[in-house]
Amino acid sequence: MDRVLDELLPQPHGRHARVQEAMRYAVFAGGKRLRPFLVATSAGLFHVPARQALRVAAALEAVHTYSLVHDDLPCMDDDVLRRGKPTTHVKFDEATAVLAGDALLTLAFEILADEETHPSAEVRAGLVTGLAKAAGSEGMVGGQMMDMRAPGESHDAEDVVTLQRMKTGALFEFACEAGAILGEAGSAARDTLRAYARDFGLAFQITDDLIDTLGDAGAAGKSVGKDKDQGKATLVSLHGIEGARAEAQKLAARAAGRLAGFREEADLLRVLPYRLIDRDR
Amino acid sequence: MDRVLDELLPQPHGRHARVQEAMRYAVFAGGKRLRPFLVATSAGLFHVPARQALRVAAALEAVHTYSLVHDDLPCMDDDVLRRGKPTTHVKFDEATAVLAGDALLTLAFEILADEETHPSAEVRAGLVTGLAKAAGSEGMVGGQMMDMRAPGESHDAEDVVTLQRMKTGALFEFACEAGAILGEAGSAARDTLRAYARDFGLAFQITDDLIDTLGDAGAAGKSVGKDKDQGKATLVSLHGIEGARAEAQKLAARAAGRLAGFREEADLLRVLPYRLIDRDR
Numbered sequence: 001m002d003r004v005l006d007e008l009l010p011q012p013h014g015r016h017a018r019v020q021e022a023m024r025y026a027v028f029a030g031g032k033r034l035r036p037f038l039v040a041t042s043a044g045l046f047h048v049p050a051r052q053a054l055r056v057a058a059a060l061e062a063v064h065t066y067s068l069v070h071d072d073l074p075c076m077d078d079d080v081l082r083r084g085k086p087t088t089h090v091k092f093d094e095a096t097a098v099l100a101g102d103a104l105l106t107l108a109f110e111i112l113a114d115e116e117t118h119p120s121a122e123v124r125a126g127l128v129t130g131l132a133k134a135a136g137s138e139g140m141v142g143g144q145m146m147d148m149r150a151p152g153e154s155h156d157a158e159d160v161v162t163l164q165r166m167k168t169g170a171l172f173e174f175a176c177e178a179g180a181i182l183g184e185a186g187s188a189a190r191d192t193l194r195a196y197a198r199d200f201g202l203a204f205q206i207t208d209d210l211i212d213t214l215g216d217a218g219a220a221g222k223s224v225g226k227d228k229d230q231g232k233a234t235l236v237s238l239h240g241i242e243g244a245r246a247e248a249q250k251l252a253a254r255a256a257g258r259l260a261g262f263r264e265e266a267d268l269l270r271v272l273p274y275r276l277i278d279r280d281r
Numbered sequence: 282m283d284r285v286l287d288e289l290l291p292q293p294h295g296r297h298a299r300v301q302e303a304m305r306y307a308v309f310a311g312g313k314r315l316r317p318f319l320v321a322t323s324a325g326l327f328h329v330p331a332r333q334a335l336r337v338a339a340a341l342e343a344v345h346t347y348s349l350v351h352d353d354l355p356c357m358d359d360d361v362l363r364r365g366k367p368t369t370h371v372k373f374d375e376a377t378a379v380l381a382g383d384a385l386l387t388l389a390f391e392i393l394a395d396e397e398t399h400p401s402a403e404v405r406a407g408l409v410t411g412l413a414k415a416a417g418s419e420g421m422v423g424g425q426m427m428d429m430r431a432p433g434e435s436h437d438a439e440d441v442v443t444l445q446r447m448k449t450g451a452l453f454e455f456a457c458e459a460g461a462i463l464g465e466a467g468s469a470a471r472d473t474l475r476a477y478a479r480d481f482g483l484a485f486q487i488t489d490d491l492i493d494t495l496g497d498a499g500a501a502g503k504s505v506g507k508d509k510d511q512g513k514a515t516l517v518s519l520h521g522i523e524g525a526r527a528e529a530q531k532l533a534a535r536a537a538g539r540l541a542g543f544r545e546e547a548d549l550l551r552v553l554p555y556r557l558i559d560r561d562r
Binding site: 010014015016018019023051066070073075076093094095096098099101102103105106107109110112113114115119120121122123124126128129131132133135136137138140141143144145146148149159162163166 | 283285291295296297299300301304349351354356357374375376377379380382383384386387388390391393394395401406409410412413414416417418419422423424425426427429440443444447457475501518
């Protein structure tokens with residue numbers, strides 16, 4: 001994955017090199033590469049060439065990274081540390097971080113629309129549509145807006161689920177659906193993978209919140225206890241630690257169950273939710 | 282144009298309504314709609330249906346607006362007034378302005394990739410590629426990066442031209458080329474329109490700098506004398522007022538001359554550079 005990202009990210013040059021250095025800094029600062037893993041694994045179900053899957057995976061990782069760079073800005077979550085390293089605006093400066101995020105988002109669409117991503121222009125246009133909907137004001141950006149407004153507002157469990165589904169779930173859903181789009185699979189397969197990603201994404205988020213609450217800095221690799229300090233509602237604050245654990249377990253099982261129509265080729269996707277919710281132990 | 286923008290921008294709703302209100306505020310705060318005009322006029326050369334041209338024009342305006350919203354941020358140019366109105370981060374807040382810009386950029390790609398923009402997916406994917414290249418780190422964002430770095434660096438005329446070509450020229454070039462892409466014209470027509478836009482864009486930028494230098498706040502509708510105060514090099518500071526005027530005149534003539542291969546259907550495009558450089562009188 002990192003080799004493909006290195007290929008697709010521009011080589012810093014000229015008097016604008018700084019923004020391209022910041023793009024690379026943010027992308028190569030670590031991270032689980034979870035969205036790329038989802039793209040590659042779902043693409044594997046449909047025998048999509050690895051090269052195509054890796055390009056789409058790189059586009060997803062670029063969008064995920066842009067969202068982290070902008071979310072970390074002082075006017076947003078004001079984080080100075082991410083994955084144990086200075087955030088992009090600390091390492092460079094705020095203006096460069098804003099621009100690097102902008103350029104990463106733009107690059108993602110350039111990658112998807114390129115002929116090398118898939119011979120069919122219909123597929124490429126479909127990928128662009130899917131990513132734009134997942135990342136836009138009805139998806140990731142809308143979720144982040146809700147999150148920024150959350151501290152001063154009351155939230156019930158339904159609000160928290162909506163927020164998470166938009167903020168992190170939409171990109172997970174597209175990551176899983178992308179494999180089916182690349183494989184030119186029918187709408188049933190696309191819906192199945194989206195449903196899987198929906199359950200998986202919420203289980204993942206609950207586990208993130210559990211790690212945050214339990215204060216395990218080593219496992220999280222970022223500032224801990226921050227959401228709680230800012231008075232943001234999470235499913236952990238609403239259901240308690242044991243209630244949230246039970247909910248994550250239920251969602252992991254439901255996610256795995258969504259894949260009943262696939263054989264052993266889907267085993268990696270079946271196991272993944274359980275592996276990820278075990279992070280809080 | 283504004284009717285189509287109104288149709289394509291999301292209607293504010295739900296707990297994330299604020300970001301969608303900010304998107305609309307920024308887009309409907311005025312503006313010359315120059316890029317939409319270039320798309321519509323170049324599309325007219327190839328008898329492209331108005332509906333298609335207006336959708337692409339809306340995407341261009343969304344990208345232009347996003348760039349203004351982010352450029353106005355305190356960490357960038359720190360402008361509080363734009364087109365005589367409070368800038369987006371003043372009217373809302375910084376976080377909302379960052380997110381509204383992000384969402385406008387994303388929306389532009391969603392519009393281009395949609396089937397309603399053109400029946401051919403090849404054309405749609407081509408539009409996405411063209412916009413992404415024009416707006417990314419080798420285009421508009423790279424130019425803004427150069428501009429942010431400029432005050433502390435020495436610049437000659439060539440640097441200033443490169444900066445302007447990236448920061449504002451790239452989007453002008455794509456606006457003009459987009460008409461030819463929609464019309465499925467050959468590469469010769471595309472190259473001609475890009476060359477026209479290159480000359481036109483620089484003439485336009487010199488005129489903007491002249492207005493800025495001459496301090497005609499009424500014509501510019503924004504804070505004046507700002508670039509000079511920040512010590513940024515412009516072609517006016519390098520060539521003087523009369524030298525810059527002569528250069529703009531030369532570029533306008535060359536832009537009009539590029540269209541020799543078209544008949545009277547290109548008259549609007551021929552006249553436009555002269556109309557725009559007359560703004561400083």
